[in-house]
Amino acid sequence: MAKIKSIQIDGENIFYFNSAIYVFHANSGCTLQLDIIVSEITIKKYTDRESHIIEAELENGSLVTSFMTVNILPGRIPHLNFVSEVEDADEFRELPAVHENDLDFPDIEQGITLEDIRKVEMPYEKIALKLTLPIDQAEWLQQKTKKELNAIFKEMIEGRMK
Template sequence: MRKVKTVKIDGENVFMFNSAIYIFEAESRYTLELDMVVSEIVLKKYGKLENLFIEVELEDGEVISTIMHLRGLVGGGLPQLNLFCEMYDLGDYGDIQIVNENDVSFPNIEEGITLEEIRKVEMPNEKINLKLHLPIDQTEWLAKQGKNLNGIMLEAIYDYWKKENLK
């Protein structure tokens, strides 16, 4: 199977942890498929878009530029983008491997990668709303912290989290 070196989505480089590019054959139809394990941040950025302009540089230097469509998101596993485009001429993509759903060599791009490793490279932030019942002097102090409050909470939670995980 040919190896992907780099991928750009809409002109922007995307860091991927593993990928596979192949031609999928089903009922005499062919699609060019690009599967990538990416960070949760990349998945959130591109995972809701239907059409993406993709530039794939293969390890041998060949560049494939095409509009690809996002296949439904895969749940339960690692964050992935699964992209495809219809093919009308197999000659357009040289010697990219052709696979079908019964093929033993179907690529497993999640093998050997963990969510923890992905988050070491790019940790997503999530917004959370908290409801607390505190003494009035503490609520007044918190209100005065403004933008600094996020950093205070982050540090306090990490300190507590580290203590709990070392037990």
């Protein structure tokens, strides 16, 4: 596999955990494919549009630039797949070729866990709770700021998870 030194999406450098870039040969034609393991935050950022300009700098110094469509691949960790139709596969000679019946398909998820990814970039989710409480408890909660409530719930949940 060709080693990637850096990746830019729409001109912005991104942090990724692992990657593979290759030319995929199928009966229907050839495609340039870039698979990358990223954080859940990066997934949300780049799936708002269907197509992006991708620049991948390889360790040998060459630059692969293409207008590519994005797919989210199902799995246990965040995985983006960028695809672009290729007219002439020889244009990407420095990249490995993968055929649709190959058993040696790149496995970029190997050795990476969701926990490892979340240590680098933890996503946050807003949630709404509906509680039925005695009026004095409800008034006490209403007097707290959002920051105080977040700290209370975080401490309570972390104490339960241990």
